[in-house]
Amino acid sequence: MNISHNLVELVRATPPLLPVVSDILNESLREISRDQRAGVAFHNHRFGGDPADRQAGATWCERRLGTVIDAGRVVVTNGTQNSLLMLIASLVPPGSVLLTEALSYPQIGILCNLVGATVKSVGIDEFGVVPEDFKRCCEEYRPKAAYLIPTVQNPTATMLPNHRRQQIVAIAREHGVAIIEDDAQACLPPSADAPIASLAPDITWYVLTLSKSTSVGLRIGYFVAPDLRQLEKVYARFKKMSMWFSSPISAILATRWVEDGTANRILGAIRGEMAERHRILKEELTKVSYQSSPNSLHVWIAGASGLRHAAAIAELAGQRGVAVRGWKEFQVAERDSPHGARVSLTAGNRDTLRTGLRRLNAALTTNCS
Ligand SMILES: Cc1ncc(COP(=O)(O)O)c(C=O)c1O
Incomplete structure (x- = not known):
């Protein structure tokens, strides 16, 4: 053959x-082209999203988090890699350790290299990350944070059972480890266990992209900080760098689509x-x-x-x-x-x-x- x-x-x-x-995109772009406010939007930076963008992000994340989210905790970025770069650079200082699943989103290794952090991997099985090994890694490596994909894991497509999520939270708390939870494909199944961020909102940075559930071309992602105080630390490092400000046309589309049900x-x-x-x-x-x-x-x-x-x-x-x-x-x-x-x-x-x-x-x- x-x-x-x-x-x-x-x-x-x-x-x-x-x-x-494609039909929706064509229609939306036509409507936006007739809206006078679009010109003003193109005149300004969109630092972390404007208030409407953040509210749309909160609304979209709420469908998974199961509770009302203060839009001030939501940051709008150019997608997950952008969110992860900001979070890893802020939470995992050079020379310290980030834990992740033994097979994971490959870009996490590249991002850690960029910021001088070391990745250590945690054992996984057919259910996802193994809590006993997570504990061992916390004791051995004293990580600052763990990047996990508990729901529709990439690449293994596993769903971490709820009791394991609870165990991971307890271990992370005990060892002072922040959790970065990537929920990229979690909106696709008709139902899925609650994210770790809803079990432990005080230690979890919740990351959700529109790439898997709406359109990869939008290049819009959201992250939700545990609280405003912790978010300030991220802003302190990245505030003046325009590389993570979302493009107005994408943000306008995403916000409009979340608001009107599209x-x-x-x-x-x-x-x-x-x-x-x-x-x-x-x-x-x-x-x-x-x-x-x-x-x-x-x-x-x-x-x-x-x-x-x-x-x-x-x-x-x-x-x-x-x-x-x-x-x-x-x-x-x-x-x-x-x-x-x-x-x-x-x-x-x-x-x-x-x-x-x-x-x-x-x-x-x-x-x-
Ligand atoms: C786990 C995970 N998160 C996020 C993304 C999407 O990233 P982005 O929002 O930058 O498109 C992917 C894409 O492959 C992924 O596998």
């Missing part, structure tokens, strides 16, 4: 391309499409087991799921003309990590996905022991 010219890339975990989003409508469309794509997944990936969460943008094939060559899922897939991301790409610190591969369900249209999954199923089946 000559597959080099029609490689199916199941790589990026961003929402699928939906015509309804963001909810887009989220509903993404959820609907992902439910269909999960159905295709179930039909096509029949010979290997995988971890997933409802409507997740990706799933995880653990190396131990009957394959002879556990570490080579990505290579086996590549030979059959389908690209997936191997575990090494998510290893942010040196230590034994679970082997496997992340399979995105969002690329191309449903037919492309079906083709890719069919190839993957064949590639892995013929290599099962």
Whole structure:
């Protein structure tokens, strides 16, 4: 089979391309172009978002946090990486340690390098971060903060059970460790356990992007500080740096979409499409087991799921003309990590996905022991 010219890339975990989003975008941009206030908005910096942007951020985060959020605690940024850079630079001084899951969002390692912090990884299993190992790491490394993705973990798609969330909070409190919780895909499942930020709002910095639930092109993310006093410390370092001020057109769109229910409508469309794509997944990936969460943008094939060559899922897939991301790409610190591969369900249209999954199923089946 000559597959080099029609490689199916199941790589990026961003929402699928939906015509309804293009239609909404066109309509919204037309409306904004007729609004005199847009000119004024382009004349000013948007430091942390204007009051309406912050209120929209509070409203969007409240759907997960389950309580009314003071908009003063909300910061509007250019997305998660922007939020994380500010938080790590403020909470984890050079030379000190940030903990994260043994497989995690790869950019966390890059960000730590930038600010001179060291990443140490905590053991994970099929439920997510292991509390006993989290405790051991707190004792051994005396970290300043932990970056965790408890809900729809990247890359393993796990949901950390509520009792483990409680244990993590208790251990973090005992050791004075701040938690940075990234809830990127948490709006996608119809329901999910409460975030750590709602169990321990006083020690948790809650990070939520619109990239996974609305549109990656908006480049808008929010973070919610534990309180105004702690937020001041972040501002003290970053106040005058315009690199994190969101672009007015993006902020106007995001705020408008949250306020008038459009963001909810887009989220509903993404959820609907992902439910269909999960159905295709179930039909096509029949010979290997995988971890997933409802409507997740990706799933995880653990190396131990009957394959002879556990570490080579990505290579086996590549030979059959389908690209997936191997575990090494998510290893942010040196230590034994679970082997496997992340399979995105969002690329191309449903037919492309079906083709890719069919190839993957064949590639892995013929290599099962
Ligand atoms: C865990 C996690 N957080 C956040 C993001 C999105 O980041 P941004 O808001 O910069 O688009 C991603 C994207 O892959 C991610 O995997």
